[in-house]
Amino acid sequence: MKQKNDISHSELPLPKYVRDVLSKHNISLPSPLGEGAGVRLLALQSHRYPDIDMPYLLNQLTGWQTARTKLPSWAAKEDIIYPPHLSMEQCSSEHTAEYKAQLVSRLIRLSSLVTNSPQNEQSSSSVVESATLTPREGTEQKGRGGTFCDLTGGFGVDFSFMSRHFERAIYVEQQAKLCEVARHNFRALGLTQAEVVNGDGTAYLHQLDYVAVIFLDPARRNEQGGKTVLISDCTPDVLTLEEELLEKADTVVIKLSPMLDWHRAVDELNRLDSVVREVHIVSVRNECKELLLVLQKTKDETEATTAVDKSLQMFCVNDDSVVSYSLRETLGVSQRILSTAPMASQYLYEPNASLMKAGCFSLLTARYPLSALSLNSHLFVSDEAIDAFPGRKFRITAVSSFNKKELRHSLSGIDKANLAVRNFPMSVAELRKRLKIKEGGDIYLFATTDAENKHLLFICEKIGM
Numbered sequence: 001m002k003q004k005n006d007i008s009h010s011e012l013p014l015p016k017y018v019r020d021v022l023s024k025h026n027i028s029l030p031s032p033l034g035e036g037a038g039v040r041l042l043a044l045q046s047h048r049y050p051d052i053d054m055p056y057l058l059n060q061l062t063g064w065q066t067a068r069t070k071l072p073s074w075a076a077k078e079d080i081i082y083p084p085h086l087s088m089e090q091c092s093s094e095h096t097a098e099y100k101a102q103l104v105s106r107l108i109r110l111s112s113l114v115t116n117s118p119q120n121e122q123s124s125s126s127v128v129e130s131a132t133l134t135p136r137e138g139t140e141q142k143g144r145g146g147t148f149c150d151l152t153g154g155f156g157v158d159f160s161f162m163s164r165h166f167e168r169a170i171y172v173e174q175q176a177k178l179c180e181v182a183r184h185n186f187r188a189l190g191l192t193q194a195e196v197v198n199g200d201g202t203a204y205l206h207q208l209d210y211v212a213v214i215f216l217d218p219a220r221r222n223e224q225g226g227k228t229v230l231i232s233d234c235t236p237d238v239l240t241l242e243e244e245l246l247e248k249a250d251t252v253v254i255k256l257s258p259m260l261d262w263h264r265a266v267d268e269l270n271r272l273d274s275v276v277r278e279v280h281i282v283s284v285r286n287e288c289k290e291l292l293l294v295l296q297k298t299k300d301e302t303e304a305t306t307a308v309d310k311s312l313q314m315f316c317v318n319d320d321s322v323v324s325y326s327l328r329e330t331l332g333v334s335q336r337i338l339s340t341a342p343m344a345s346q347y348l349y350e351p352n353a354s355l356m357k358a359g360c361f362s363l364l365t366a367r368y369p370l371s372a373l374s375l376n377s378h379l380f381v382s383d384e385a386i387d388a389f390p391g392r393k394f395r396i397t398a399v400s401s402f403n404k405k406e407l408r409h410s411l412s413g414i415d416k417a418n419l420a421v422r423n424f425p426m427s428v429a430e431l432r433k434r435l436k437i438k439e440g441g442d443i444y445l446f447a448t449t450d451a452e453n454k455h456l457l458f459i460c461e462k463i464g465m
Contacts, residue, residue: 099397108145151201316354394460
């Protein structure tokens, strides 16, 4: 998911509307434009410009400032109009939107391969190989798929990236203002195949003809504005609509909260049949951002008997790192537990956020020459450095028990460090207070519990990126 747009913040032009208003009223903003500086300056001067729609102007400026980091390719387009703050806060980043675009590109390419195969007699192993391609590997498709429909349009970021892979793309949004913004922005982005529908997504689904892909990003806030994490609490309720969704599309892609229990979501959606084919846990800079579920209905009895259709595919994504595996690969596999006491000069590993969310710890000890410190520590140790490990990597400089004398000796000369706890009875704040160590620096401390239920403190230095 590398950023395609390498334009620096300073090179991105102000939105045309903002530029025109500032020019007309001879208003100057500080240069370089710091985060929030221009907004605060304009807000303070608003009484001097009664003929300016100042709330709208400030909203465009704050939206653009957010987009410079979150959506640089949009910020580079001077005609883009930005929505209210909440929509900017909730919309996808360019990283995650691009990932979804690559995902649907691969899905429609794979669907075309299976559907158009002259003999349609691919072996089980070849289908598995195709199904586990990462989305990046599916981007070489030159043509476009059929019709794409986003039933929960919002600001339209996800739609704008995914729709490029389709001949026809339908954006559905019940808020008229967002539809106006989307219609304008899609023109600015050159999405000539985009159709904007102002209406309820569920109602539109009932009249929708068969399409290649349906995408939904159900609202995850309740009436009080609080976030919900259960799939049944989202709007629209995909559990209620599931059967109709699968009747109307080859593939259904659902975006859910990263806090949601993906095991439970899969079980709930598979209550009628094994329709959840892929789970994508997407993180950016080691922060879990979203959960994507790919649903496809079993087309016939032959397909239902193939191994690939009963094997859920997992994709754990963190920036450009993608770890993919079949859920079957983890069945009957146990974590390899470290059999000897950890020591200085060994290496410590912390899986990235997506792997942590997936919980595929036995897979890591199967794929890499390392061992888990304990069953529930989610920290791993090896004798040699493993550069390809998907997560943070550290060299152990010392290992200490929590004996006061030993602890004092091991921490001698250390007045600040980055502290983390894993499977440990104290919080970071509590332990930091006890150790009397400030936050920061180049030293990393991990407090955890080993397989013999002993509390240990690892003093480490970070290696690699």
